[in-house]
Amino acid sequence: MEFRQISAAERTATMFPLQTYAFLPSPWSDGDEAAYEQRMRFFETAINLVAEEDGQTLACAASLRMRQNVRGVVHDMAGVASVASHPSARRRGIVRGVLERLLRQARDEGSTVSALYPFRPSFYARFGYVGTPRHRIATFAPEGLSHLTRAELPGEVERLPMRDGFDEWLGLRERLLGERHGFAVYDATRAAEFRDDKRWVAVARVDGEVVGVVDYQVAAYGGDLYASDLLTTGPLGRALLLQFFGRHVDQVARVHVRVSTEEVPELWGTDFTVTTEAKVDHPRHGGPMVRVLDMPALTGTAVGAGDVTIEIVDDPLVGGLWRLVGEDGRLTVTKGTSTPAATLSVGGFSALLYGVLDPVEVVTRGLGQVDGAAVASLTSLFPRRMPYICADF
Ligand SMILES: CC(C)(COP(=O)(O)OP(=O)(O)OC[C@H]1O[C@@H](n2cnc3c(N)ncnc32)[C@H](O)[C@@H]1OP(=O)(O)O)[C@@H](O)C(=O)NCCC(=O)NCCS
Incomplete structure (x- = not known):
């Protein structure tokens, strides 16, 4: 078995057949392959790895270069995607x-953390990942917001095609990356694909500043409006978008956001x-999973007080x-020398x-052992705080 890093251009000949078989209705048509090839320019910065035997690609995975805020510090993040193996080669450890090579390389190239969307969490738990919350979808009829419809709010909302609203859409994501725990964004190469999405963007501004x-x-007149993440800097941005x-x-029956x-x-x-x-x-609706790739790089994380090995x-x-x-308020991580108070x-x-879990839950979930006194130290260091990853990959 040979493990090899490939370029984005090589993905069409190697990864496309595995991914399409795994994730899409198949056999596929020529058009699908051409469309995949067209998209590969958005994967030029990804680390793409394949396993090959006798010239045949048997498995693949990729790591997208992303960034993520973890308790106030923005880290390089390996967004793992495109994990698939040939049906005849499954359950052979390929x-x-x-994945082991991919995560090591991503860490060596600077990623401190990694995230992915699992087809089955127990599979990725074997690789050190743990679950975080899935987004919620709020569904409501617009008339429920009638109190806002005529309200005079100090700001305005502009509706733009994605192509025209893309820079502001991305700009707010970049801002929230610095402000929100868990928030993750793509690098510019991967993000560029979204510029061509056939979607509307509602941009809320107050005094020219984007706040949402x-x-x-819109799926149909009298039907449903499907929105992705409601992204705001605070209550005014939210009120402006809800007013919108x-x-x-009189146009849609339901909004899903x-x-x-x-x-x-x-x-x-x-x-x-x-x-x-x-x-x-x-396998289709999992909550994202995350893991740490580099301990010393966590120094500087915003935490509570405590000292524990x-x-x-x-x-x-x-x-x-x-x-x-x-x-x-800041974490320092160094090599330990004393007897550990927790084994995780x-x-x-x-x-x-x-x-996402407190120390007692870590124990009850079978993810470690924690001495009585260390429960308090770890609870104080890492208060419960739900991450919101936002990106899909
Ligand atoms: C999921 C998939 C990639 C697994 O590939 P595979 O070649 O069978 O994986 P491996 O043989 O390397 O197994 C790795 C480990 O996971 C375990 N494992 C395999 N399938 C598992 C499953 N469905 N649930 C839990 N654990 C599983 C193996 O026992 C092995 O454990 P170990 O190394 O700790 O002993 C493959 O079945 C596939 O392509 N499925 C369709 C596409 C897909 O769902 N991809 C994942 C997208 S997130």
Whole structure:
């Protein structure tokens, strides 16, 4: 078995047949292959790895160059995607070989963290990933927002085709990357594909400053409006975008919009009828999973107070003893020398870092062992705080 990094141009001959077989209805048509080839310019900065035997590609995976905010620090992030193997080559450990090499290379090239959308979380748990919340979808009739329709708000919303609104859409994402825990963005090469999306963008501005963006499609007159993430800098941006949706009262029956776990849509209005749902099923609707690739690079993370030595077990990238000290609101990570007060899988540690599980849950989920006193130190260091990744890949 040979493992090889390939260029984006080589993906069509090697990865396309595996990915298309795995993820799309098949056999495919010539048009699909040409369309895939056209898209490859957006994958030029990705790390693309394949496993080959006797000249045949048996497995593949890619790491997209992304950035992510983890508790206030923006890290390079490996966005893992395009994981597939040939049906005759499955369960031979070939994907393990590809993924281990991919994660090591991404770490060596500077990625501190990694995220992916799992077809089955238990598969990626074997590679150190742990689950984070899936986005919610709020569904409501625009008339529920009638209190906003005529409100005089100090700002305005402009509706643009994606091509014209793209720079502001991306600009707000870049701003939120610096401000929101968990938020992740693509590099410019990969993000450029979205410029051609056949979608509208509503851009909310106050005194010329962008305070909210949401992209959407209208499926039918009298039907549904499907929006992706409601991205705002705060309540005024949200009110402006909701007012904009409210003004579709005579045009669409329902609005569907993606929101983070922090949003509470039932508080958007009095007598407001809304369903907020996070549907999780596999393989198509998983919550994103995350893991740490580099411990010392976490120094500087915004944390609570504490001083604890942990051992991370069974991981080639971050395994070993680590001393975690939280002082003046910042974390310092150094090699540990004392007896560990907690023994954690990389998934268990990642769950604490990202704020999705507390130390007791880490133990009850089977992701580690934590001494009684270390429960308090780890809870203080890593208060619960739900990440919102936002990007799909
Ligand atoms: C998912 C897929 C990539 C797995 O490939 P594979 O070649 O069978 O994987 P490997 O043999 O390298 O298995 C790696 C590890 O995962 C385990 N594993 C394999 N399939 C699993 C599953 N469905 N659930 C949980 N664990 C699984 C293996 O036992 C092995 O464990 P170990 O190394 O700790 O002993 C392959 O089945 C596939 O292409 N499926 C269709 C496309 C897809 O769903 N891709 C993932 C998108 S997120």
